[in-house]
Amino acid sequence: MIKKKTMTLSERVGSFAELGTTLRDSLAGKPTMYSSQLQNLIDTQQFRNPWFTPQNVKTAISAIAGELTEENIEKWTGMYPELAEERDPVIVAVVMAGNIPLVGFHDYLCVLISGNNLLAKASSKDSELIVFLNEILCNINPEFRNMVRFSDGFLSGFDAVIATGSNNTSRYFEYYFSRYPHIIRKNRNSAAIIDGTETDDELKSLGSDVFSYFGLGCRSISKIFVPEEYDLNKVTAEWKCYSDVINHNKYANNYDYNKAIYLINNEMFIDTGYILLKESSALASPVAVLFYEKYSSIEKVYDLLKQMDQEIQCISGKGHVPFGKAQSPQLWDYADGRDILEFLLKKKQAEIS
Secondary structure: OOOOOOOOHHHHHHHHHHHHHHHHHHHOOOOOOOHHHHHHHHHHHHHHOOOOOHHHHHHHHHHHHHHOOHHHHHHHHOOOHHHHOOOOOOEEEEEOOOOOOOOOHHHHHHHHHOOOEEEEEOOOOOOHHHHHHHHHHHHHOHHHHHOEEEOOOOOOOOOEEEEEOOHHHHHHHHHHOOOOOEEEEOOOEEEEEOOOOOOHHHHHHHHHHHHHHHHOOOOOEEEEEEEOOOOOHHHHOOOHHHHHHHHOHHHHHHHHHHHHHHHHOOOOOEEOOOOEEEEOOOOOOOOOEEEEEEEOOHHHHHHHHHHOHHHEEEEEOOOOEOOOOOOOOOOOOOHHHOOHHHHHHHHOHHHHO
8 A cells, every 4th residue: 555645635525425425325215326235235244243133234324324424524524624734644554343333434434534544454243334335435436445455364564553342352452553653442331321300202212222233332321320219110111112122032142141140149130021120330231231220419420430431432311412322423422532533633643654
């Protein structure tokens, strides 16, 4: 991959906006040259990765398509005047996770919208979708073909790296990439705060944040905080529309396993028939389990969340991310709170160049 001057910011913005239009039109059933291919990918990812059901894949693509409008991209890139300046691009290696569909797309977008070159290592669990979206983008603007390379093996010849993995793999990443400017992400989870004033619709929307992607995303709600005298039946009564989740084989296996463990250990839990609610001070709950913790003071909740700041991706609730929106981050909502464009353009530029 050759470092060379690339297209203007306006051209990059326009290309990604057109990608968004293409995806929205294809998902809406409008005839595009990609409609049938996209639908085929949506339908068949479950055979490569059982967690990637058609609904989950469609949800992920829809979230991306909804954000890729010219207005959104210009608002986002307008926060970084340096993006409009001409500069020699660097090669940024991106190691993508595979826990939910297209989870690596935002890193892909950041590298390319900043005018840099991308060396991508897609997860074996989620490689087809990102390659397909890249092909659409390259057809829209062929100059991107000189800016993107996918690798299945050993990564070399890069200037900076962004890697996402588990707490275990992050230690390997920290060691292997230590001599490069880098962003290394570990496991994170998300929590919601219920104050008792929520409407039925808000509680139903919270269910979307809990059940989407089977709870496997870092923005999936794995724990809720509720007032001491709160009736949890108010919540579960609004979640019956998500009960079909139990018909998924791998999810059901996790449900049965965790239920058996709690029964054997004589632990208290609430069984809805499709998700288990268990009182716990922990943040990260297993698949098919939602932890809850009662509070007498909201200030104590905020103190707890502050202590767990490095483990939390987002917080849902009044004054935070609205219920139902945790899985739909905006372009400027960076994973782990690490501003990727600032990393590429400002603070680390002296080290990368």
